[in-house]
Amino acid sequence: MGTRAQRAFFITIGVQAVIVITMVACTFGIVHAYLGDIFDLVPYKTLSCYIALFILAEAFELFMAYDALRMRNIIQLLGIILFHGALIVFSALQVHETRAALSDNNEWLLHKVEPFLIVAPCIVAASWLFLIFWLKQLYGEFGWVIFHVVGASPKLKSMYQYYQIFICLLKFDFFCFVGVTMQLLIVVLSTNSAEFGLTITAIPVVLTLIAGCGYAVRREIKWMMSIALALMLPCMGYFYKLARFYLPLSQAEYITTRATLTVFTIVAFLLLLTTFLVGLKCFYDFDKGLLDSKTHGQFYKPVRQQALGAFKIGD
Template sequence: MIQIVGLCIYNLALLIYAAFQPGQLKKSVVSLENSLIMGKRPIIDPSKHVWPRVEPALLALIGILAVGTGMISFIAYKLHTEFAWLVYSIVHADIKMKRKVFTLQIYVALVKFDFFFLLGFLVQKIVSTGYIMTDVEFGLSIAVIFIAVLVALLAIVFARNENKAGTITIVAAYFMNVGYLVYSLIRLSGIGDFLMLAVFAGITIAMMICTIVTAVLCLVHFNKGLKVYAHSQELLAIKAGKDTDLRNTAHPISQLLPRRMTLD
């Protein structure tokens, strides 16, 4: 459910990005129309009227994203009202455990969305500023993409298996990512597409800081029963003969979780 909410936020961010896009693209088109190839002819022929032909598509994109974001948000709300009881079936009335599971779910969702926003920033950086980047900086930007994939995968694995050393390493990697983004903003300040890069980088930095905070909270919750609940769905599937539908009450999750022995 947390990931669905994250998807709504992700679509909202795309909507904001799309709202900025027409103005930035118009500047680029005008710049290309005024730029000459070898001092003879413009890169884009002004007689082609490129911007009037492109603008309607960009405006339509904003409308489509707005409608899509609204629909996804409505569906997310309906799913929440329909399946909220599944959370109770896992953690019952244990408020502390519910918070731990909720924190883990937020962390996993943030890790996934961090990757997409970081990838978007890097691609835009390479495309928009490749002409001013050194070979070392260009290679570093490409390497960060592959490192980000590895970090995202390991972050989820370490968290679900309560690997403290691994999660601490992931936190350190996220601090380095934040430092890289800040360096990129300082390095690229003043270029024509800086506004769009700054928006993407700002969102990514904010999300990574939230990821670091939730990672620390997950670390605090390690070795306190969280691992059993994190794997409860897989355990239920084995118990119920590969039936992953949590609404099947024939094998309640409570049967799979450790219980305290009580004395009469």
């Protein structure tokens, strides 16, 4: 956080997170207080899902921003901009889904919470413009970092960029998987069903896969990377759930969250497919001189601090 652009980027995300979560919490509180015991019925569970996902998304974005600024990772900052754009879409979808949940005999309640629902996407969209503005300045600040880490070799620079993209994709894979799983557990699945047990079991398996894949690519462990890439293929089979959202026999279970679940499932599938393809490229780059840069070249002092340290030693 040594420059104005770095502080402004992080503060912008923090301020909009507080405002948006407050709007979402107000919506949740008003509806819960009005509906009372019937709030736990399926049509209204979308509000529980709404607040849980927004808290997860804002906490995730704050972590990603801090991590990107700490590592001076411009690729991850670009990923945050794309993620923030997706938040605009998600917050707009929640307006539609909340209207669907409250449309029956709750017109008064809908009109009361609608301003809070509309403010959320407006704040996210406004903060997105500010983030793009600060990103332009950060690009100038961090543009020299890859040169500092891998040197002047264009080949090493390209390989290191693919490595950064792969690590960034793994982090967003984590969010999408947790987001889809959270929605299914809150809104749809019964605790007594076999699908509930399978979903719970899948959580540690997928998280271990993501962590192991990140460790393998950083340390260039071929056998571990091979297993991780192989396991990504059956994980893509999770895409079959998209059909369940629209089949006549099961669509009623998903009706109030179908739009959000559809977007999350499609994005998760595309992210995982991209991760697999970029992972193959990173695997191909093993043993080509990048290992030292991955393990030792990411943590360093800024040039200004190095110069100051040298001056003090000389003094």
